[in-house]
Amino acid sequence: MRGCTVLDGLGMLVNQGVIGIRLWSGREPSSQVMRQALEKALLRETVGKHIPNGSSRKLR
Secondary structure (H helix, E strand, C coil), X not given: CCCCCCCCCHHHHHHHHHHHHHHHHCCCCCXXXXXXXXXXXXXXXXXXXXXXXXXXXXXC
């Protein structure tokens, strides 16, 4: 379909984490900090799997 909005689901994952931490610890975590950490972890994972020269080595 054309013209549809696509969502990546990261917002839902972050909000589920916020709720879990709030219930578990009684503290209010920052959803912005959690989103940034998730994006950084996903980027690190993606870069480690896709090396431009075609090699299958993981970056460290």
